[in-house]
Amino acid sequence: MIHLKRKYLFLVFCLPFLFNRCGLGEPQIPSYIYIDTFSLSCDLSSQGFNSQKITDGWVYVNNKTIGVFQLPALVPVLDTGNLEIIISPGIKDNGIQVFGKVYPFYTSHKTTMHLSAEQTDTIYPATTYYSTGLTYIIDRFETGNIFSPAVNSDTSFVELTDPAEVFEGSRSMQATLEGNNYFFRAGTFDLILPDDGSNVYLEMDYKNDTQFEVWVTGNLLGSQYPEYVITLTPKDTWNKIYVNIGNIIRLIQTETYSIELRMARPASAISATLSIDNVKIISEN
Structure with a gap:
């Protein structure tokens, strides 16, 4: 069974979204994204070995912040249809657990997926160092x-x-x-x-x-x-x-x-x- 792993979230929606109402109307049924751990690709001669310790994914759907999740993670999303999904690689600054941040030198993983309520889609996020700058x-x-x-x-x-x-x-x-x-x-x-x-x-x-x-x-x-x-x-x-x-x-x-x-x-x-x-x-x- 895939378990939802959440160490911390920056944004919490109306979190009784599964069974309770957020205002008027019927409760929304989420779709799910299973996000695997990040892979890193490097140019060996100019960027060294591809070792990394990306612990978290900072998740955005259609420019809305969903949250920060320890990877791998099962992420609920209230939106459905064709959606732009961005996952930014998060590290522990100075190795300190509470100092999580997006690593400024790694690119974000961007993809477009069609999400349907109650269904789970999988993303295998990949990153590289920025090519310039x-x-x-x-x-x-x-x-x-x-x-x-x-x-x-x-x-x-x-x-x-x-x-x-x-x-x-x-x-x-x-x-x-x-x-x-x-x-x-x-x-x-x-x-x-x-x-x-x-x-x-x-x-x-x-x-x-x-x-x-x-x-x-x-x-x-x-x-x-x-x-x-x-x-x-x-x-x-x-x-x-x-x-x-x-x-x-x-x-x-x-x-x-x-x-x-x-x-x-x-x-x-x-x-x-x-x-x-x-x-x-x-x-x-």
Whole structure:
């Protein structure tokens, strides 16, 4: 049996629409759309691997907001006939459950369907990155590494080549703290990023047994201005994260910026490990 899954809705119609009256007249009988999970298509060379963590669908029918649904979902629609249906891909900003939003770099799925009362039609939504207006800094770690260790870091990223451990492709990166090594810090080369409040995101796949932090450091006239962004908790399997850094960059307002990853091994832990892959820094241009 297909169950309706709704974590939250932005708009609630006269919700006794199945059995109660919304004003005068007979109750309306809805049609249904079963919306499967999103698929993402990428150009490997310019956009990296097609990993994604689209959790929600923001659903619109004939320009009316139906709601936000955790996918897959069974969505009731009061309208029938030929209808334009738009499903925008929603993510969890910074991986936080309550911060759901339409991801600004993914296209919406648009289709026209004929809906009939009491019938269920299925949509398999698909998305891509917008073809224009975006700047990408991509590292799949197949031939290099954009992260360099800080001078006070006890270790650095090394290539991870075990096929059982690599996320995709032939290489991932891994940092390990053990023995007398307790602190890891690595940053990207200096990046020129928009500081006018435009959308800027760090996308990354990661796996870790110890929490680590994401920082943005602004660089201006030889001085550094680090700003904390988020702490990511341990994940024993590969996880996708969308880290919103646009507002931090707007706050710092410097010439260039570096994305930093920091991890500290607890004194009680024998080791601490962080693996990353498919790093994307995407901004509007």
